Amino acid sequence: MDEDLLRALTPTVTGVLVRRGADFAAAEDAVQDALLEAVRVWPRDPPRDPQGWLVTVAWRKFLDALRADTARRRREERVEADPPPGPGRAVDDTLQLYFLCAHPSLTPASAVALTLRAVGGLTTRQIARAYLVPEATMAQRISRAKRTVSGVRFDQPGDLTTVLRVLYLVFNEGYSGDVDLAAEAIRLTRRLRAGTEHEEVAGLLALMLLHHARRPARTRPDGSLVPLAEQDRRRWDTRLIAEGVEVLQAALARDRLGELQAQAAVAALHADARTPEETDWVQIVEWYDELLRLTDSPVARLNRAVAVGEAQGPRAGLAALAGLDPRLPRRTAAAAYLHERAGDTETAARLYADAARLATTLPERDHLTRQAARLNARLRG
Structure with a gap:
């Protein structure tokens, strides 16, 4: 069972259902039901077209729920009975889901939870464990969030700044429960970057990669913190550092500096120093000056x-x-x-x-x- 594939397909399948006429809350519920069905069926009978399989099953789950709700009989008549799966507009749909799940009307906690479920494909139980709250509490939070955005048009332009803030909130939660939220935030930011060329998306991805590269050296076996100057830099992930620097340089080359790019530049200078004494503090001060010009x-x-x-x-x-x-x-x-x-x-x-x-x-x-x-x-x- 490829759980990464299931989670990667989640926003695409949700977007297909919404564009067929399902409201967001119902589509998201149907996709979660389809994911559970996939976990049960795929190990013994893997599909040749995973996305098509999920779309078909999720659509049927949606129709089943629709038929069971007598108050929605009239709407059911307007929905096509069972259209073929067909290709989904993965990039556009995924980008709109990011915007919807980080809608300004949501609290930061609700936006994070909804993003992890609808875009990240995590279950309510996984999200609850990651945030160390009861599953029922998290289910209520997600349910309220879905009701809040239920009237928002799926193709309505969203606020990218809010999306980036939500993803950074996820990243800073680090690791708890059975979900590595820092790694999940990086995965979601990679997907977001695939759907937009905005420099600050690249800036956030670079910042995450550069911070995540230092994670193995950040704590001792007993969980105590290790200050940056005392970290064993041999334990830093040089592959992530190289990728972060490459992503940042590509963003900076476009000459549209933003807050996240400036923060990533500071992180890159720390990552570039082989010893604490080699840190270019003068240049770091200059980058903070740039950052303060962008945001006080x-x-x-x-x-x-x-x-x-x-x-x-x-x-x-x-x-x-x-x-x-x-x-x-x-x-x-x-x-x-x-x-x-x-x-x-x-x-x-x-x-x-x-x-x-x-x-x-x-x-x-x-x-x-x-x-x-x-x-x-x-x-x-």
């Missing part, structure tokens, strides 16, 4: 301040950090790092402890607590 993001300003501290010295980094909101996530941790670099161990230890109390994840809190303990031990010695 507090997070970008925070990251730029740390880069300035590396390029020009910790005092310069602290000066760049001074104007930022103290409530900004990770600002306290950045200040602790720069104070330690400047030789102010006592202040750094206090700030690391403060940052640990503000941390939003257990691995981050443990890492910052260890940093504070390390400096306090030094002070006592």
Whole structure:
């Protein structure tokens, strides 16, 4: 059973049903039923035309549900009984599904869930396990999301920026349950890039690939975080780095710089350094300057301040950090790092402890607590 093939065909088959007259919610339900049927039948009787098989079965599932709903008898009469599968317009349909599932009327959590199910082909159970919530909770979330977008025309232009934001949310969830969401986000972004030549789609794909390449070195066997400067760079995936750089260079060559391309350029400079000492911090600061011209993001300003501290010295980094909101996530941790670099161990230890109390994840809190303990031990010695 080729589960990757099933998931890859999901948006195409859904699009075919919608274009035949099914509303999105009913089409998506029918496709999920067809996928379950494929899991049951294909191992002993694989079809010669997998897409055609799924379209045929999903269409029949849709008609069965339609006939069972007496309130929709009139609509049933307007639908052709059982048309041949025929080729689907895979690229167009898939792109429209991305737009529909990331519709601005949806909350980010709902958009993510709907994208993973309707475009990614994941089951509700898989999505629930990945997000560590009960299956019933996730089913309700997906059901509400489908109702919300049920009145949106399938061919209505969508907001690509929202789609990219949703995919990046998926990517940043990483791995949990039995689904690798980071890998799934990369797969979906590859598919999106096949349907559009927009530079920021390439920028997001490059950013994901470059970050994902460092994943094997990012944590220790006990789950604790390994800071970038301490990572074993021999464990970085050079194949993903090469692909990410190639995708980024092709996007940058079109000379229409966007926020995601600038972020990917920073990631590429980190990936290019064989040792922490070889990192081109001056160029990284320049890319953050470009990023801030595109978007005045507090997070970008925070990251730029740390880069300035590396390029020009910790005092310069602290000066760049001074104007930022103290409530900004990770600002306290950045200040602790720069104070330690400047030789102010006592202040750094206090700030690391403060940052640990503000941390939003257990691995981050443990890492910052260890940093504070390390400096306090030094002070006592």
